[in-house]
Amino acid sequence: MADRYDAIVLGAGAAGLMCAARAGQQGRRVLVLEKSEKPGKKILISGGGRCNFTNIGAGPANYLSSNPHFAKSALARYTSRDFLALVESYGIAWHEKTLGQLFCDGSSKQVVEMLVVECAKGGVDIFCSEQVAEVSQEDGFTVVTHAGSYSAPNLVIATGGPSIPKMGATGFAYDLARQFGLKVVEPRPALVPLTLGGEEVLFREISGVSAPVVASVGKASFSEAALFTHRGLSGPSILQASSYWKPGEDVAIDFLPDHTGNWLLDRKRETPRATLRSVLREALPDRLADILAEKLGLETELGNASDQTLRTAEDRLKSWSFRPTGSEGFAKAEVTVGGISTAELSSKTMEARKAPGLYAIGEAVDVTGWLGGYNFQWAWASGVAAGDAIAGSV
Template sequence: MTHDAIILGAGAAGLMCAATTGQRGRRVLLVDHAPEVGRKIVISGGGRCNFTNVDAAPDRYISANPHFAKSALGRYTAADFIALVDAHGIAWHEKTLGQLFCDGSARQIVAMLLDECAKGQVDLALGHAAEVEHDGIGFRVTIGERIATAPKLVIATGGPSIPKLGATDFAYRLARRFGLKLVEPRPALVPLTLGPDEALFRELSGVATEVVATAAGPGFREAALFTHRGLSGPAILQASSYWRHGEAVAIDFAPGRSPDWLVEAKRSNPRAGIRRMLDLPDRLSEALAAKLGIAAELGNVPDRTLRDAAARLKAWPFRPNGTEGYAKAEVTVGGISTAELSSRTMEVKKMPGLHAIGEAVDVTGWLGGYNFQWAWASGWATGQAI
């Protein structure tokens, strides 16, 4: 059967691209090896789908080319997707930091996208792996016993994060076959693991507190959670996208405090111990005080020692020995190099007719709806170009 476009991957980007393309009068085939569409959408946001962020802007994305995302994000904004959600009567609310969630279920977003695909008379082929061939003119895709051809092919199969939902590295394998460069993929928005030398902190499993976490990028002020394997929580997940093996993660356990705050505390409350002044969960305060080696009342501690302690608390270095990998990663950093693509159409420069969108591409957003907004924007941009 002949189509105008075949889209591989029925996740957020693929569904958006299919709906946009189909509603422009193109004959679209949307293919996925999973038996149902939008699996990551369904589990996202605790089942309520953090579907966008009102603060979505290019500086909230990681890419070898930080300018690449500007075109798509500027032409299809969070407000555009919100308008679509509103048009379908889906109730939503804003949590912290610009994050928007469904009041009800993430399945409402999937149903909305399927409805939009139906308006574009999109043909679905689910539950079978796809085999792709390119004859120099168009693309031939075998899905089970079915064969489809099209002059346009869109890679929207995402990255390998959350393999239990069927995620694979198919996009990268296909890209290599077509001679496309990749930026080395790695797990992102993922918990970090600590080695035996950090056993004291691993024993704090279950303790959470607000910190600023920094790893070779911006600092993120949110909650950090100690686990039996290391560090997690929103602040850590954010920092993990910037972290590289061998590097340290700096944790500010006293966000907003001045460099002299312990000296000032000594003046106002000389009989207090440092554990009391830390204003952190008891077990964490005890662990930090033990590491600092300050057991005396503040009045008996030299100012210089207190300033050194305050400086350490502002940038406490942890050296993770790894991450919890793709199994626990929400997304993937890296992927198909943006140098291969048009930023306006997502089309491969050296192979007209081939496009790549969403998580398959080297554009990765912060935690909090940014990656969905990239999926919507890149899918829409390609849909407008086909």
């Protein structure tokens, strides 16, 4: 005989714990099943161990989805300020880094412990090391694991996406969604380093060099550091751009975002005996400046170069096109683009339209945030939306 609950949450990550705590504290009997040996494993490694738990500016524009409007409702009803208030109520010290990113002063463990205590306040059962063997639906949902059998009228898919498989990530959420007739938007790695080949392999020689740039893919542009690696391109601006990149597309990099107009022509008139290499070294790391000057083939003094040659160099440096050969895949991806289609879900409750009582939240859903705390905010907001719906308060 299966143990009966009001709701079963699959996955003790950020979204799952938030959902369980919310429903539990409103009187529902909730079970969380986690296949790892402890809850919140991905939270623990986030932000270099300090958990970039939200972004103070989080809004719908910071997310990718086949339906850009889907995230609006949940994000509006549970904001970054709401989560920050919860963090502060536990006395967790925090600080703001660049671009509204909020981190713990101490450790990511504090956020996991907070969520576990929140669940305890609601009488939530959290069972770890439970591998799901079967999920069925007949008079509610029944989940069979290697340790037991559990049933509930509500089932929440909060098992994330396939990014970071070494942490145990899989595509289980998608298999389960398809089992209940829900469509899945083809998942692909996001917030992931890009690889270079061909003539661009030359840039691997400056592995470890970084510089502030603007990286663009199509209409999406990100002004942060780019890092050259032994495999290609990384760093915050590249990771951001990677979420928008598809194979065969170019990534354009503005190496000199602070330089405007005909700056190189102006330098030619001011210091005609300067070289492009020496001028670039004023704004960029030496090794990067040297390789850009070499690739441009402009080794002469500026005074000996034609205005048209210098204009061409200006244009290249403002929009240097790279054609990545691929990405480093789910193994190095922080999150996943794609997932359970938002067309299948209520944006207010996260409940599946075709399968009443079935919910999908967090990274399992086709909503992907930028780098910088946005994905955690989606986890909190979508978890609250589903938790409140299960409790009947939506």
